């Protein structure tokens with residue numbers, strides 16, 4: 001499953017370096033080009049400032065969890081990483097973000113290409129009103145990543161990857177809206193993985209799923225690294241502990257603290273982080 | 283919201299239908315409120331009646347028309363659909379009896395040119411109106427700022443409410459002559475002599491005809507389709523559209539894989555409404571077509587008669603036919619028009635059923 005790597009040489013090198021590193025968590029010092037590197041990132045909508053002064057490096061081939069109380073700007077930050085906010089009226093941004101060494105917001109960066117390289121899974125499953133098969137290959141077709149003859153096999157491979165193949169193999173041509181919520185979310189994951197992204201952003205992907213489906217999705221996500229870089233927003237601190245190599249704590253539009261997950265939870269450096277992880281607010 | 287709480291010492295009575303207490307009812311003194319089943323029965327019968335009403339109206343209308351048209355159906359036979367003549371006959375000679383039905387001497391009716399004219403003008407209208415309406419709705423929903431979008435929506439609804447006679451005047455006095463002098467000659471000259479496009483060649487006439495009628499019908503149909511499509515497009519969930527954007531799709535691809543599938547069935551329904559309007563539109567077409575009888579239009583500039591237009595323009599003189607055959611024939615024509623509208627509707631429904639194999643999670647308009 002490690003072939004879930006994009007065709008971008010920069011990323012590939014970085015990922016190979018990552019894979020070569022010790023399996024027990026990435027090193028504290030980032031020795032390779034980060035998947036994302038944020039310097040003094042500020043985001044606002046119109047007169048409202050949502051994020052300020054975010055400095056953050058996200059190592060390739062790792063799982064990073066973003067946690068923090070509601071309204072602190074996690075979703076906004078995530079949507080800035082795949083340029084989804086570009087379309088929001090009044091969106092403004094300062095500081096720099098680079099995607100594997102390239103300026104994400106450079107004039108010559110095509111947002112469509114960015115979004116292919118940086119996939120996203122939303123809080124609520126959002127399948128397209130097309131057949132299951134067409135859902136999976138929608139991105140592949142839009143980016144013309146494969147000839148028509150290969151689309152069927154891409155569907156099968158992607159659905160197998162997320163463990164949905166057995167359940168839907170006999171109804172690929174029918175509506176995705178008859179699937180259960182968890183199955184719909186897996187379908188959306190298959191759709192996101194089908195275009196072979198380098199990074200996957202997940203915004204509370206399991207908040208509408210039952211514990212069993214949640215565990216399935218978590219196992220799946222773990223199996224995708226280090227071929228894939230994962231950034232996941234979650235309100236479920238236990239999930240962050242289970243899943244993430246590093247955890248980032250946001251509060252009030254600022255990045256308060258970041259560290260290895262165990263470290264951040266056992267031994268938070270900041271007062272706010274300590275309060276949050278011990279359940280005293282948020 | 284405040285939840286009503288029973289006063290202490292007074293137990294909450296169970297709701298009579300077991301659906302649980304609701305509203306202030308269980309705090310009121312007994313007898314103040316009418317027993318519930320009474321009103322529910324009324325509501326039930328009222329809704330049943332209301333549900334039957336449209337069907338009853340449709341059947342009643344069709345039957346009344348059929349009874350009125352029966353002599354004409356017998357007298358004209360099926361040749362009615364293939365003949366091109368429209369001759370009320372000579373009212374001063376003694377009537378003759380054909381197929382057991384009395385008619386003026388020499389009377390002969392054929393609806394073929396009218397059916398062709400009606401279908402052709404409606405086709406022109408739909409070919410123009412559907413893409414224009416969809417484009418308008420897309421722009422209103424996705425490209426215009428909210429305030430402007432509401433204004434445009436209001437203008438669309440106003441356009442839909444303009445009396446058709448005003449459109450007819452505009453077509454006859456302004457649009458028709460303009461086309462005949464400045465547009466049609468150019469189209470007629472430049473169109474290649476190939477099938478379909480051949481109908482755009484030939485003499486351009488003076489402005490009354492199929493093209494003018496089709497255009498004015500398009501202007502009347504666009505608001506119907508556009509306003510429904512706009513409402514449907516507004517219902518497309520943001521999250522689904524963003525999912526497509528997040529996959530790296532262009533705006534056009536988002537429209538193709540999310541918006542259109544989402545609104546398709548509803549838009550087809552709106553198009554049928556529009557087609558029904560175009561087929562049945564009377565005044566504007568009567569004024570813009572030239573209302574000629576007995577000739578099949580030969581190109582898109584030809585004058586023609588529409589079924590609805592002929593019914594309204596011929597009714598007065600038909601009433602002077604002492605045998606009643608002329609009026610019965612107009613009723614026959616009306617019946618054919620009714621059948622055409624119903625067929626269009628049923629056809630669209632079948633189309634909708636085919637198109638909606640991908641069931642949506644929510645019901646949509648129409």
Ligand SMILES: Nc1ncnc2c1ncn2[C@@H]1O[C@H](COP(=O)(O)OP(=O)(O)OP(=O)(O)O)[C@@H](O)[C@H]1O
Nearest residue numbers: 045048050068069070071072073074075076077088
């Ligand atoms: N388009 C927008 N225009 C104006 N303000 C916005 C917009 N989007 C988000 N905000 C504001 O930005 C702040 C952060 O929102 P965001 O959705 O990023 O929070 P979050 O951390 O994801 O919260 P939650 O945990 O509840 O999902 C909120 O105060 C919100 O009102």
Ligand SMILES: [Mg+2]
Nearest residue numbers: 074075076203
């Ligand atoms: Mg959020």
